[in-house]
Amino acid sequence: MKKFFVILVCKTIRLIGRLTGRGSSLPGQIALKLDPDILSKIKMPPYIVAVTGSNGKTSTVELIARILKDAGKSFAYNKEGSNQIEGVTTLILEHCTFSGKVKPEIILIESDERFAKYTFRYFSPTHYIITNLYRDQLTRNGHPEWVAHAIEESIRPETQLVLNADDPLVSKFGLGRDNTVYFGADRLPQSTDSCTSLYNDGKYCPNCKQPLEYAFYHYNHIGKFHCPSCGLRSCPTAYTVTSADLDESSVVINEKYRLRLAFSSFYMMYNTLAAFAAASLLGVAPESIVRSISDYTLQNGRIVRFAIGRHPGVLLASKHENSVSYDQSLRAAVAGGRPKTVIIIVDAVSRKYFTSDVSWLWDIDFELLKSENVQRIVLAGLYCNDLATRFDYTEIPQEKITVISDIGEAVSWLAENAVGEILAVTCFSDKGKFLSHVQPQKEAKP
Structure with missing residues (x-):
């Protein structure tokens, strides 16, 4: 009876939340207060697919969901991106019977x-x-290896791992395991012989702490590596981008399956590859996967046209x-060679907590914008002067840079002074502040 009651309460609060536009964490939060062990009492479906990492979780999950929907699979996923235990509890209880059996065949979880x-x-x-492990929210997450230790505690022996072979921090999870599948990319035209980032989190082996050696880099510490000391290396990949023309947004997987990315970037390439791998392991035919996500426009708000x-x-x-x-994002600004104006907005560091720490600005390779096709740069938001100080240490001509604190005034300035296409770079915390001042452009239906 207690299980029935907890599920009923969760479903009821979830229904009310949908009607009022409230979030998806509260129903699960209340369910866990009523019974902290409720998830252990649920009969789970045959397939539970989880996606985690520093970047790409939401996009990868959306791509997998698109594929599963087109393939006619029975599934449910946390579409709102509520990815902690409260949101996952809401997802599972919402889609189970009152007796506690999950109804869909597949539960897809962003974690x-x-x-x-x-x-x-x-x-x-x-x-x-x-997907990957990067420096991310340092005041909350410390450093990438600290996060890797946290993820390691979530890995169970019976779980099949699907790992990014090109990230040493991720690849390490497969050491000593047989039930592991890897995805990655061969050397591409954009790959480099040395790390071109301002820092290199792949400099030392995450396993033995000795220097790593790279055959090539795709970006930052992502590339083909090996450790001469302990043998950690990029493992052979079952799902591989064997060639790509990112200028044309085209990638080929396993030398056979060509698809087009709706937005050209290494990020989108890896998210697409991870989704291809996951869907393949769930039994979806490669040809069906290509049809589903070739030219697919993400609906999660990570890319918005205006x-x-x-x-x-x-x-x-x-x-x-x-x-x-x-x-x-900055690499996208200089890609293609067409004239662009770039606006960078930092108005609130985080949606979830207050901090005025902007030390992370010094890890960003703003020097990438020292390109002839980047005609003008606008720095906006509460921390525009912190941005301006950071830009003082680049070799970008000062006459290209305009500093405007008020976001609305910055948009008005762009209307009169922008050159070419406008690329706006900001966080979820500040996205709405900018979009409220611009004209949305309708995307083609996916």
């Missing part, structure tokens, strides 16, 4: 990398995709306190 160990204390994923006056624009949601996320 916060730090808190996965709490969620998976009660059940184990059948497939566990780990217009300011006559200028088209793209907003890339790039996590504050995550320099790798920013670097990938």
